[in-house]
Amino acid sequence: xxxxxxxxxxxxxxxxxxxxxxxxxxxxxxxxxxxxxxxxxxxxxxxxxxxxxxxxxxxxxxxxxxxxxxxxxxxxxxxxxxxxxxxxxxxxxxxxxxxxxxxxxxxxxxx
Amino acid sequence: xxxxxxxxxxxxxxxxxxxxxxxxxxxxxxxxxxxxxxxxxxxxxxxxxxxxxxxxxxxxxxxxxxxxxxxxxxxxxxxxxxxxxxxxxxxxxxxxxxxxxxxxxxxxxxxxxxx
Numbered sequence: 001x002x003x004x005x006x007x008x009x010x011x012x013x014x015x016x017x018x019x020x021x022x023x024x025x026x027x028x029x030x031x032x033x034x035x036x037x038x039x040x041x042x043x044x045x046x047x048x049x050x051x052x053x054x055x056x057x058x059x060x061x062x063x064x065x066x067x068x069x070x071x072x073x074x075x076x077x078x079x080x081x082x083x084x085x086x087x088x089x090x091x092x093x094x095x096x097x098x099x100x101x102x103x104x105x106x107x108x109x110x111x
Numbered sequence: 112x113x114x115x116x117x118x119x120x121x122x123x124x125x126x127x128x129x130x131x132x133x134x135x136x137x138x139x140x141x142x143x144x145x146x147x148x149x150x151x152x153x154x155x156x157x158x159x160x161x162x163x164x165x166x167x168x169x170x171x172x173x174x175x176x177x178x179x180x181x182x183x184x185x186x187x188x189x190x191x192x193x194x195x196x197x198x199x200x201x202x203x204x205x206x207x208x209x210x211x212x213x214x215x216x217x218x219x220x221x222x223x224x225x226x
Binding site for chain 1: 115144146151152153154155156159167169170201203208213214215217218219220
């Protein structure tokens, strides 16, 4: 069983639309990270959330950590073709540096 | 600043062959890890290291060996390649434990095909 469940797995939308992707678990985490990966490259960190209920904004991207620290969401406003990529949530161990990823959401934004 | 460097970028092996994927980082990071990425599976942790001389298994360690003799290098060895090991492999490093305050820095990946 997957520690982190991401939904949807695939999303294809038109430029200008809004979207939300989700990262869910039955476990409680001290923090959660979101990464974005473009084709042919390694993932790059977007944000780390650490407090239950925390909301962080990165331009048109809004990240929220659930109150119970079991889930997170990523909302993109007015999506652009440059937002196309694979979005991955991840949780780690503060002792080991071990980071576990969800299966990812592939986003395609059409012009 | 090179960051995390992986070699080779592409490799084709026959079943049963062995090979080593190289990973080097120049950021003096203590924490290093290897992931494999397969369609629909996200990134799965193979092995990781919290410092020179210390390694541990991740989610999918079978068929792979690692060692960490220096802070900079973390090679991944495939002992006897199998078609199930066809994948894209990523090496990553971080200054502090990833997932809390630590950010993982990834290499560009090594695409391995086993025939």
